[in-house]
Amino acid sequence: MDPRQEMWRIYRESLPILIIALGGGLFAGLVLEELLDSVARFPGLLVMVPVFLATRGNVYGALGGRISSGLHQGLIKPKLEWNDRLVNAVIASFINGIGISIVIGVISWGALEILGREAAALYEFVGIMLIAGVLTSVVMIIGLLVLIFAGYRLGYDPDNLVGPIVTTLGDIFGMLFLLLAVFTIEVIV
Template identity: 25%
Template sequence: MSMRSTTLQSLIALIFSVGSVFAGGIVSLLSGRFIEFPWILALFPPVLTIRGDIGGILSGKLGTMLNTGRVKASFLGNTKEFYLLLKSIFVLAFLDTLGMSLFSFSLNFGLGYARVDHLLIYLTLPVFVCLISIAAAMPITVLVAILSFRRGFNPDIVVYPAISMVNDVIVASIFFIAVRSVEKGFFYFIALFSLISLVIVLNFCSTHVNDLFFRKTILEGVSSVFFSSILGSFSGSVLTRFRVKIESFPGLIAIYPAMMSTLGGVGSIIGSITTTKLAIGLGGSKGRIRLFIRDAAAVEISALIIFFTLGILGSLFSGLSIGGYVLTLVKLSLFTNIVGFLGISLLSFIIAEGTFKRGWDPDNFVIPMVTSSADLMTTLFLFLGIYLLQ
């Protein structure tokens, strides 16, 4: 694929990330509660990280399996591995969410941002949000993967960034509903859903414990998503630390999911292209490095356009006067993009090459680790930019 084609397809895919501004806009409606309920900001980033982890594994494996013929470009009568993939994704989502919840509570409790009576909220609200979101987004992901493949697009480039925006809006909407439900006394409904989800997960595990593909996806995915959960929890703690500033400038939280989604999309595109090249045995290490540099540059051209647009949109959500504030948000966006791109592109290539050389399936590692790293990088570089550029 030529550099021009990669740039064009990347721009088409990443432009969907702009829609994640609506996800941030939904959560910004809760901005008046950030100080009173710090667990909102503590949980929102790791919940979005889980969205990236699970959606990344699903889209990454679908792209590779479509390109290698292990999955049919069909909605019905697909392969056994296809249906095992969907079930393993649900199990991974539950395990990822539960692990994140425990770590996030421990971290924020230690930092003084959480109390003992918040424990049940930390354990059940993310499970409710993530599993409903994944159940809603899974058929959309499959649809985009199959249609893009049928129309000659590379699903490694198109799928994750395209569905990432949809996932963000779904997650933000359900997160908003869950927070308001807790406020209005419907917490035990959320807890009941989490218990039912546990029963479903146990049923899937007992039924398919002897399937090698199912076990491999779970075992390899758990290690990568545990790492991702840690990074997502740190992102939440950083946001909680800056909750007063965020409440003063709602434009930051409005563009925050879109920035994470775009940087994660950059990493996922580069990572997915690399894993497919590895799967089909294209070139040696030096040849893949040259292709990586070309592909990364092509993707970054598209990302710069998107981040510039996000800076402008952020000022609109803040409801502040146009001028200096617009320039500030544009500079923050571009700073986050440029510094984040350097880190995320190298990370995606190194993880893909490293896991492949160890005989592991890169699709179980690359996108989950890259997207969660992108989430943390976005958080850290955004607030670093605030100190450096203001």
């Protein structure tokens, strides 16, 4: 395939998912609007939002890249079946996603304290991040596997799907579960 045809193929494969990603980003913004009401109850909450969303992209973008490479190399079949490579990558991503969520809570709280800014309690930040981290990890892993495998079986290059899928799922469910986590911690505390 000549470079021009390759460029148009990538564009045709990417454009629909990018349009969906745009809608997902707008939806995440609407959820953020709802989260603003909780800032008074949990001062410093907004400090964690960009870091939380960015780490969803980092952790699960790496997982998507591993899945994509495994599909291209024939090491992973586009099916939800036991595969040691896939299972190990999923477990590592799950642990990283939850671990980094806890770290975000601790570092955000510490940074706010060092800067002399008002901050919610450490256990509140960690609780919010832990709940949101666990829930987004589950959705991100399942969503990535299902959407990448389905796209691959339909003839799409998974490399063109990983970025927009991770961004969209991370933004939508990251914000939804962050809001849910805030509500949960408000009820518990």
